[in-house]
Amino acid sequence: MLKVFIFYEEKNKWIEEHSHLFYHDFAAFIDEDAKIIYLWNGPKSTKERLKKGTEILYKLIQQFAENDFQIKKLNKKIPSHIASSLENFLEVAKKEEKIADYQYSKFFTIRIHALLSIISLILPIIVLINLASSLFWDTLGNNYIISANAYNNWLLMAFILLVICLLLFIPQLIIAIYEYDKAIIIFSSISMIISISLLVYLQQGIFLFQFQEYSTPTLYYITKIDIYLFLLLISSAIMLFEIPNFIKTVNFLATYKKFLF
Numbered sequence: 001m002l003k004v005f006i007f008y009e010e011k012n013k014w015i016e017e018h019s020h021l022f023y024h025d026f027a028a029f030i031d032e033d034a035k036i037i038y039l040w041n042g043p044k045s046t047k048e049r050l051k052k053g054t055e056i057l058y059k060l061i062q063q064f065a066e067n068d069f070q071i072k073k074l075n076k077k078i079p080s081h082i083a084s085s086l087e088n089f090l091e092v093a094k095k096e097e098k099i100a101d102y103q104y105s106k107f108f109t110i111r112i113h114a115l116l117s118i119i120s121l122i123l124p125i126i127v128l129i130n131l132a133s134s135l136f137w138d139t140l141g142n143n144y145i146i147s148a149n150a151y152n153n154w155l156l157m158a159f160i161l162l163v164i165c166l167l168l169f170i171p172q173l174i175i176a177i178y179e180y181d182k183a184i185i186i187f188s189s190i191s192m193i194i195s196i197s198l199l200v201y202l203q204q205g206i207f208l209f210q211f212q213e214y215s216t217p218t219l220y221y222i223t224k225i226d227i228y229l230f231l232l233l234i235s236s237a238i239m240l241f242e243i244p245n246f247i248k249t250v251n252f253l254a255t256y257k258k259f260l261f
Contacts, residue, residue: 002085003030007053014057021089026053029082030069037061038082040074104179110256113175113184117249120168120191124238124245127161130154131234134227143212143221151220152205159202166195187248191241198237 005014007026014028021027023044030037037057041050054071061069074082104110134154137144146154169192176184202208208230212221253260 001032009049035069037069037071038074109175110259116168116172121245121249123161123165124242127158130157148218
């Protein structure tokens with residue numbers, strides 16, 4: 001049975017590790033069956049860490065080990081089972097080393113940004129679909145007819161979705177600032193401004209349209225041309241950030257797809 005431990009220099013203690021190693025680590029691969037401890041000092045580790053960790057390891061073996069363990073430092077000739085385990089444990093470190101060549105340097109910023117981009121790409125489309133549903137309202141001559149309750153729900157849905165979009169653009173901006181992505185900083189800022197403008201516009205509620213004179217408090221008559229102009233305005237505003245968002249998201253996923261899964 002093979003166990004892996006990492007030496008934490010700050011706490012002067014060895015802690016078992018189950019998933020990954022980094023190049024700055026000093027690790028011990030304990031082969032309990034062969035009674036051998038293989039020491040691996042990462043290329044970015046220090047001689048001081050190696051010295052302190054080895055001393056503490058010897059003390060632990062003397063105090064607690066029931067059997068005598070042989071200690072070997074790993075060199076160019078590494079046993080196959082140790083090499084395989086080391087390869088698996090260094091998988092994350094190798095990916096992070098590759099990320100260093102890209103603008104985004106952290107796994108979590110890449111994955112969060114990708115997720116936020118996809119969601120913020122989909123939500124505006126849903127807003128447009130929701131608002132475009134007005135084209136299927138009942139009609140009478142050159143007017144669309146809708147109840148007051150349905151009208152309020154129609155606008156409320158669009159308002160809520162735009163608020164969510166705005167809330168998504170904020171962490172995107174924060175991540176872009178953290179990673180110093182100038183293009184996304186500009187894009188997120190413009191998207192936030194447009195989203196806020198649309199929210200202010202939609203907040204007019206019943207004052208968005210000039211209802212026809214035969215409208216009642218519970219039933220609204222809105223001319224078709226007013227609906228067409230409204231949809232054209234909203235669509236144009238959303239496309240101002242939706243098209244760049246689509247291009248940006250596709251390019252981002254193509255560039256960082258190997259780090260997303």
